[in-house]
Amino acid sequence: MPANDGGRPATAGTAPLLGAADIRRLADELDVRPTKTLGQNFVIDGNTIRRIVAAAHIDPQETVLEVGPGLGSLTLGLLDAAKHVVAVEIDPKLAAKLPETAARLRPDAGSRLDVVLADAMRVTELPQQPTALVANLPYNVAVPVVLHLLEHFPSLEHGLVMVQDEVADRLAAKPGSKIYGVPSVKAAWYSQMRKAGVIGMNVFWPAPKIASGLVEFTRHEPPQTRATRKEVFAVIDAAFAQRRKTLRAALAGWAGSPAAAEDALRAANVDPSARGEVLDVHAFARIAEFKQPLMA
Helix, strand or coil, X not given: CCECHHHCEXXXXXXXXXXXXXXXXXXXXXXXXXXXXXXXXXXXXXHHHHHHHHHHCCCCCCEEEEECCCCCHHHXXXXXXXXXXXXXXXXXXXXXXXXXXXXXHCHHHHHCEEEEECCCCCCCCCCCCCCEEEEEXXXXXXXXXXXXXXXXXXXXXXXEEXXXXXXXXXXXXXXXXXXXXXXXXXXXXXXXXXXXXXXXXXXXECCCCCCEEEEEEEECCCCCCCXXXXXXXXXXXXXXXXXXXXXXXXXXXXXXXXXXXXXXXXXXXXXXXXXXXXXXXXXXXXXXXXXXXXXX
């Protein structure tokens, strides 16, 4: 009988999940070890997988996008909850093994799983249009991956990602918080982010030195603005590049001069002496509308 949590046999009526012994055996078969370069930490606890899948609120008819499936711990749980799973994996060995693992433990998964060998930061097309993103993301690229996927896959309506706990706090931070910054504002352009829990270190192999956080998001319409997303994001980047400075000073380079920055801020009904950390994404969108073209 296949093993699930920590190598324990699956109980009647419970689909098997991968435990610590299973993960290490698969890694030995492939002669792979988790690497810091790819930010790999494999989940080895079935209860954690069930918790993530439950918190993701997946509809049985949904197509779920998973990034970095690794050896398949979360993939199996997602196959139990969703109609279809699209898994994007950058490691060729892991990508080649995943369909085999899924077919062995989920015999019906052949037609319900697509594995895409690619860098998630460069993916702009997928074999299926996903409506949910559920992933254990590498710590070192979590924020750019989330923003990239939200930009290029408007079909993503909601999701749950596991990231470094500190990053989870930043993604979900609100204006006025000390940890509110570029990730917080850019994520808010696409969706409402909410921290959904903390995951301990011992459920991973190798165990990271810090806890992980779960972030839940629900997509909403971006702010109504005449400015483009790129223009708004340029204001956000400039405001937080020197976050201790007033917006008049911080946006001087972006606007062309401190006076031009002040003009744009006042036109947007924003106090030039304020700092970026007190503004929401709608305020940044208003500022972007009022940038004056530089004179030749």
